[in-house]
Amino acid sequence: DTGVSQDPRHKITKRGQNVTFRCDPISEHNRLYWYRQTLGQGPEFLTYFQNEAQLEKSRLLSDRFSAERPKGSFSTLEIQRTEQGDSAMYLCASSLSGTGPYGYTFGSGTRLTVV
Amino acid sequence: DQQVKQNSPSLSVQEGRISILNCDYTNSMFDYFLWYKKYPAEGPTFLISISSIKDKNEDGRFTVFLNKSAKHLSLHIVPSQPGDSAVYFCAGEETSYDKVIFGPGTSLSVIP
Numbered sequence: 001d002t003g004v005s006q007d008p009r010h011k012i013t014k015r016g017q018n019v020t021f022r023c024d025p026i027s028e029h030n031r032l033y034w035y036r037q038t039l040g041q042g043p044e045f046l047t048y049f050q051n052e053a054q055l056e057k058s059r060l061l062s063d064r065f066s067a068e069r070p071k072g073s074f075s076t077l078e079i080q081r082t083e084q085g086d087s088a089m090y091l092c093a094s095s096l097s098g099t100g101p102y103g104y105t106f107g108s109g110t111r112l113t114v115v
Numbered sequence: 116d117q118q119v120k121q122n123s124p125s126l127s128v129q130e131g132r133i134s135i136l137n138c139d140y141t142n143s144m145f146d147y148f149l150w151y152k153k154y155p156a157e158g159p160t161f162l163i164s165i166s167s168i169k170d171k172n173e174d175g176r177f178t179v180f181l182n183k184s185a186k187h188l189s190l191h192i193v194p195s196q197p198g199d200s201a202v203y204f205c206a207g208e209e210t211s212y213d214k215v216i217f218g219p220g221t222s223l224s225v226i227p
Contacts, residue, residue: 004158033214040124042204042217043159056214091158097213102149104215106158 004107006092012113013082020078021110025094032075033104034067035091036060043091049075050097082114118142119207119218127224134192136221138205141186145207149215150179150190153202159217162203163190195225 005024013019025032031050035043046065047057051072061067064082069075079086090110095103120139128134140148146167151159165172165179165188172179178191192199205218 031213035217040219042119042121042206042219045214045216048214056212093158102161102164104161106160108156108158 004092004094004105006090006107006110008110009108010111010113012115015084015114016081018078018080019082019112020076021090021092021112023075023077023092023094023107025074025092026105027073029094029096029103029105030072031095031097032069033093033095034075034077035093037089037091037109038087046077079112082112084114087112087114116141117218118216119205121205121218121221123221124219125222125224127226128195130197130225130227131194134190134195134199134223134225136190136192136203136205136223138188138190138218139186140188140205140207142207142209142216143186144209145216146210147208148179148181148188149206149208150177151204151206151217153204153220159204192223195223197225197227199223200225 007022033048034046037043046061047067049069064080067077093104093106149164150162152162153159163174163177165181181188202220202222204220206215208215
């Protein structure tokens with residue numbers, strides 16, 4: 001297992017376009033998290049899944065954002081009608097429930113630039 | 116509402132000396148506090164944590180101190196090494212909500 005994989009690493013898109021990111025967690029991890037990080041800030045929580053169920057969504061996640069985790073494996077994060085304010089690093093993390101606070105493993109992120 | 120604050124955006128330390136990174140929090144419901152380390156172009160990696168019922172946790176060169184009455188914690192790195200140069204995020208977790216809240220980070224530079 002090579003850890004948490006995110007694809008693509010970089011994405012440049014024009015304002016108004018839709019984009020989709022993918023995250024492949026560590027295979028035995030049942031929890032998957034999406035965070036967003038902007039310049040000079042720490043990662044901000046967006047949403048998380050336990051298996052295929054989306055358990056919580058931040059108010060940061062407007063209705064232009066949607067996340068899925070079909071079959072409790074990989075996850076996708078889609079942003080519709082992108083805006084310049086969506087430019088950020090989107091981080092995915094996975095963990096195994098019950099492993100306490102040590103268990104988050106982050107991917108390297110997808111850097112989105114909206115022009 | 117920033118629940119975790121790191122008021123020093125950057126810190127420079129000589130190799131071999133002590134690095135002290137500070138963190139303040141407002142949420143008294145955090146059960147754990149964590150430090151993550153991030154190198155450029157990589158995701159954050161877990162470094163060390165402390166339970167809210169403890170006041171100190173040590174792991175090799177890294178020690179975290181917690182002062183609950185002051186809602187303050189600090190990470191000490193002794194001795195500092197050039198490979199420690201990275202951004203350090205302080206974070207808190209409420210286990211009932213099962214998500215980690217991060218501070219804005221402190222960029223540490225260890226000068227050889």
